[in-house]
Amino acid sequence: MESLVVIGQGYVGLPLAQGATHSGLKVTGLDTNPQTVHNLNLGISHVDDISDAELKIMLDAGYSATTDPDTIATADAVVICVPTPLGEAGSPDLGAVEGAVRTVAKHITPGTLVVLESTTYPGTTDDFVRPMLEESGLDLDTQFHLAFSPERIDPGNAHYGLTNTPKVVGGVSEASTLRASEFYSKFVETVVPTRGAKEAETAKLLENTYRHINIALVNEMAKFCHDLDIDLWDVIDAARTKPFGFQAFYPGPGVGGHCIPIDPNYLSYQVRKALGYPFRFVELAEEINNSMPQYVVRRVQDLLNQNAKPLMNAHVLLLGITYKADIADQRESPATPIAELFQGSGTKVSFHDPRVKSWHVNGEELQSQEDLAHAVAQADVTILLQMHSEYDTEHLAAVSNLFFDTRGVTKGRDAHRL
Known part of the structure; x- marks a missing residue:
């Protein structure tokens, strides 16, 4: 039985652990929070999309949670699902990712697949994660594989979950892409390989930047439509009757969650850092939505x-x-x-x-x-x-x-x- 360690048992890691457990993998959830681990092992869920009853089914199927990183040594695959908040000046805070990767590097054994699912800027897997893993003395592709696969969990979505949402996968090498694709195919219906890890990282950012900018568009329209005595909600209802070329977005009091307010900033940060000029669409959308x-x-x-x-x-x-x-x-x-x-x-x-x-x-x-x-x-x-x-x-x-x-x-x- 293939074994998996999922680092981080939050809104991303626990649903991943659930899907892998149901597919027959032996899954261990590794988390630094002792109370979270204690509750999970008692069958108490803290994630909206997984009820206590569903967690009990996972436990009965062999899932367990732990704070002990030694469990990594026996894993065939390790998936990192830790938070990546914004730090000072809008730069990504990779502290949790670094901590997780260094933990993996200390305990990894030859043949292990390592996948980063935490959203971040393009180049993180190649330039940040890979060097830390190679410090363990193992060689890429001959002794370990490394890939990025963006999480696409939509909390509260009754139709699309982990299994039927296509999984984008990009390795830092062709061999790593193939290994990661084979792994996710065990519990995801459709796997979409990309040219490399950077493309997979950027795909996630494009998805959320697309939404961020279009929400900003209708938020800006909400303001001037009110001043012009135009019912924007009626306008959107009319426009969405067009069967092609239009997707409805709606205004609101602001944007929330981890993805829309946060992720586009990773792309803007990397553009400024690497190229020296702003990603103006993102910065304007941020200003409007905020x-x-x-x-x-x-x-x-x-x-x-x-x-x-x-x-x-x-x-x-x-x-x-x-x-x-x-x-x-x-x-x-x-x-x-x-x-x-x-x-x-x-x-x-x-x-x-x-x-x-x-x-x-x-x-x-x-x-x-x-x-x-x-x-x-x-x-x-x-x-x-x-x-x-x-x-x-x-x-x-x-x-x-x-x-x-x-x-x-x-x-x-x-x-x-x-």
Whole structure:
């Protein structure tokens, strides 16, 4: 039985471990957090897409979690799925990647396949990871293989998961591409090999930069369409009836999650570093998308003013604080800067989210309102930030004192849309 060690048991690593376990591989999840490891071995999941019951099935099939790096020595394949946040000045922070790779280098044995799945800038696998592994004294292709394969997990997506989402794979050599492709073919239906690791790294960044820029386009349009008294939501509905040449993107209160607000910056960083000039599309999109929380606050202030209420001391209720609907993940959610801006203006902020019990804003812990109807009645303005399936928005808009819809889901006249 082929053995796999997945380093990092978060939103990327645990679903990967699940898919590999179900395919018959002997999978060990390696994580530096003892509490995470303890909970996983007890069958307690911290990832939205994997329930406790599903984790129990994994455990019964042989999956286990550990903090012991010695497990790498017996692995046929090691996949690195650790965070790559932005550091100072927008540069990628590869600290977790470096730590993982150095750990692998200390324990790797001849014949091991190593794959990096953590999103990063082009060249990381060739120029950053490979030299550290070669310090172990092993030779590429004769004693180990190395590749990059971008994660494509879409949290909360009921249709596409690890198995039926095509897997892009690029090795630092042809032999490494072939070895990695054979490995992923064991539990992914379609494997897409690329020319090399740099192409695989850049493919991931292109996917998310494409979305980042098109979201910025409609966010910019939302602003001037409001000023021109044009219903942008109706415009998009009309445009999307064209059966070719158009893909609908929608405005919102900002972008969230790890991918869209973060990944395009890796590409912009590498272009500036290697070529000395800016990636202007990305930098402009970043500016526009980052301006949306401030725009939401200004629109709410205007609504309050029209109703003879000042923003200061007003009571604002935020509905849905996660970055995506129907999940609990709050990474990079625009709800946080929006709440901070309101608090900075002297506004009283409360929130309701069916998937989040408590929320920290400016060092203050807020508790989700238990009685939604009462919370809406007490708020001067209710703001829909995330469209969780539990929300009956037409009813909420009808019973609110003021209702501001940043997702364009309301149709009646009781709501004000972004």
